Amino acid sequence: MSNLIDILTWVFLIGGSFFSIVGGIGILRMPEFYSRLHGGGITDTLGAALIIFALMFQTGLTLATVKLAMILFFLLVVSPSSCHALAKSAVNQGLEPIVDKPEKS
Amino acid sequence: MYIVASAAILVTMTLALIRAMFGPTVFDRVLALNMFGTKTVLLICAICVLNTPARHDFLDLALLYSLMNFIGMVALLRFTQYGTFDDVEIQQHNSGRQP
Amino acid sequence: MKYSFTLLIALVTIWFLWSGHVEPFMLILAALSIGLSMWISLRMGIVDEEGAPVQMGIRPFIQFAPWLGKEIVDSNIEVAKIILSRKMPLKRNVVTVVAGPKSQLGKVMLANSITLTPGTVSIKMEDDEILVHALSFEGAAEDLSGEMDRRIQALEK
Incomplete structure (x- = not known):
């Protein structure tokens, strides 16, 4: 039983680490600001969620699990809000997004 | 487990810091800072749970930090937009822009 | 009224889940902090269908x-x-x-x-x-x- 929990923890932990590092690479490789927002988003959602799920398997059914769930909830509510605040502030200050192909109407 | 999780999170933090160093605009730097804050929350959680004597008390710090990170980022954006934290000056700025 | 009640329930639940203490002294502190939070949110006027969205269940x-x-x-x-x-x-x-x-x-x-x-x-x-x-x-x-x-x-x- 504890073996199974350990295996699940490893799987989720490796997945979360992989997506975090991919997001970090994305934030470095992307050519301009609005594309980098997507790289930040990938670490904030799936990377954070998978790592916190792995930690929840380790704590079992205790109060710490509830705290971890609340931390995950806050992260998932706060990260799009701050992402939107960042994008809106960039638009307001006149940073135009680069578009690769004309918008279809 | 402890070492793998901490190493992955620290690598991501390093990548974010490199972007914060080279970022051409201020928004790139704020984005990197935001990501750095999120990773800090995750690092605190990982240290709490996976360290051999588990210290579940530190989870409160992570909870607080995730909220402080958001408030700090909004304050920074407001400062870059208006150049001040003064409410009266911001109202004057806004009323001057929209006649 | 419905929204204030929901907010109260939510605050009490969150307090117990985050602390896990049941000593009398801590319960007094809990009542004080929950009362303070309720008072501040009522005074700010944010207890409505947005602040405590009970209608969504x-x-x-x-x-x-x-x-x-x-x-x-x-x-x-x-x-x-x-x-x-x-x-x-x-x-x-x-x-x-x-x-x-x-x-x-x-x-x-x-x-x-x-x-x-x-x-x-x-x-x-x-x-x-x-x-x-x-x-x-x-x-x-x-x-x-x-x-x-x-x-x-x-x-x-």
């Missing part, structure tokens, strides 16, 4: 969240493929999405869900229109937003 968690989670996993894998490919096949475009939900809360949920799925970021919001920056999904951004729109409108009823 738990339907957002059982109907909307699982579907959103699946979408997040799918689009995460797509964006990860783009990032890791040798020459990044970026097809950035900006689309306008018309928000269907009538209430402010519904609009915020829609914009946040769009931002939460990687590959689409809502960059500006005017009355009923959300400006979405999409990364390489040509028609998919509109499809995804339309599906989200439909589901959030179903929650509002």
